[in-house]
Amino acid sequence: MTDRSVAAGLALARVLAHCxxxxxxxxxxxxxxxxxxxxxxxxxxxxxxxxxERPAELGALLARANTLSTVLARSYxxxxxxELDEAVLALGAVAGARPAVAWAAAPWFGDPRVAALVxxxxxxxxxxxxxxxxxxxxxxxxxxxxxxxxxxxxxVAGRAPQPETVAxxxxxxxxxxxPERSFALxxxxxxxxxxxxxxxxxxxxxxxxxxxxxxxxxxERALLLDPANWSLHLDLADxxxxxxxxxxxxxxxxxxxxxxxxxxTLRAAHAAYRxxxxxxxxxxxxxxxxxxxxxPSPYRRQLLDLARATDATDPLADLxxxxxxxxxxxxxxxxxxx
Numbered sequence: 001m002t003d004r005s006v007a008a009g010l011a012l013a014r015v016l017a018h019c020x021x022x023x024x025x026x027x028x029x030x031x032x033x034x035x036x037x038x039x040x041x042x043x044x045x046x047x048x049x050x051x052x053e054r055p056a057e058l059g060a061l062l063a064r065a066n067t068l069s070t071v072l073a074r075s076y077x078x079x080x081x082x083e084l085d086e087a088v089l090a091l092g093a094v095a096g097a098r099p100a101v102a103w104a105a106a107p108w109f110g111d112p113r114v115a116a117l118v119x120x121x122x123x124x125x126x127x128x129x130x131x132x133x134x135x136x137x138x139x140x141x142x143x144x145x146x147x148x149x150x151x152x153x154x155x156v157a158g159r160a161p162q163p164e165t166v167a168x169x170x171x172x173x174x175x176x177x178x179p180e181r182s183f184a185l186x187x188x189x190x191x192x193x194x195x196x197x198x199x200x201x202x203x204x205x206x207x208x209x210x211x212x213x214x215x216x217x218x219x220e221r222a223l224l225l226d227p228a229n230w231s232l233h234l235d236l237a238d239x240x241x242x243x244x245x246x247x248x249x250x251x252x253x254x255x256x257x258x259x260x261x262x263x264x265t266l267r268a269a270h271a272a273y274r275x276x277x278x279x280x281x282x283x284x285x286x287x288x289x290x291x292x293x294x295x296p297s298p299y300r301r302q303l304l305d306l307a308r309a310t311d312a313t314d315p316l317a318d319l320x321x322x323x324x325x326x327x328x329x330x331x332x333x334x335x336x337x338x
Contacts, residue, residue, distance in 0.1 A: 092126030138177025
């Protein structure tokens with residue numbers, strides 16, 4: 001958007017607010033102006049002016065806050081009111097919707113009071129909201145837009161009292177493609193106290209880097225800190241499966257089921273690893289029934305991939321060739337989300 005079109009948008013926002021009596025449309029225009037240049041203070045000044053002139057109408061719109069423009073406005077108004085936790089939470093939701101826009105370049109987000117006074121847990125929640133929509137955060141354009149968030153979490157991590165909060169910051173940095181800085185925050189969390197979440201974040205980072213041994217070591221440390229956590233058994237089982245050790249994978253899921261017998265994800269994984277350990281029609285039927293109880297997801301597809309070889313070079317090509325065709329067809333349908 002050019003400077004001329006931004007100026008035209010701001011002028012239109014004034015008209016919509018003052019002459020056309022349409023504050024909702026005015027908010028939309030101002031949100032567009034902010035998106036074009038989040039560091040420009042003028043749209044924020046107009047937002048404050050609009051609230052001062054039409055508090056009732058703006059209050060009704062923001063009570064719903066179900067559009068990008070209303071959530072964006074709410075973040076700024078919360079800042080003006082000194083509600084810093086709510087301000088960053090709202091901005092995190094906006095950034096999650098369109099992470100390639102540098103929303104955090106807003107003058108108010110860079111105000112020193114934000115990093116000094118925001119609750120560390122609120123900032124952690126806000127940062128993780130950015131990943132809620134599944135957009136990649138480690139691509140160059142998005143990483144540049146999120147640089148103020150990275151700076152904020154690293155600054156606030158220094159006064160976070162709980163290791164779990166610092167671990168959540170470390171998770172955010174990993175999502176942003178900053179593994180070494182993520183590890184550094186894990187170490188800072190360790191300095192506060194050992195925590196299961198810290199080891200889980202560390203394990204996930206090692207797994208993303210392809211170091212399965214270090215990932216497994218971290219998950220084992222997490223399990224020592226939280227022995228009753230069934231999901232850690234599943235994490236370790238999944239690592240075993242990647243290594244091709246389906247006996248260990250099946251044993252680990254069995255231990256998880258001792259803790260949470262009705263957990264559908266565990267049941268599906270256990271069935272998948274048992275099938276891969278000893279392929280047979282009954283084992284495949286068990287896998288299909290268990291996987292069918294899960295909603296379609298990449299993980300369900302991953303488990304069902306164990307029932308099929310995709311080409312002659314696939315390591316699963318040694319599966320029996322006499323498995324019932326109807327069961328294999330059902331596996332294909334489930335893999336495709338049907």
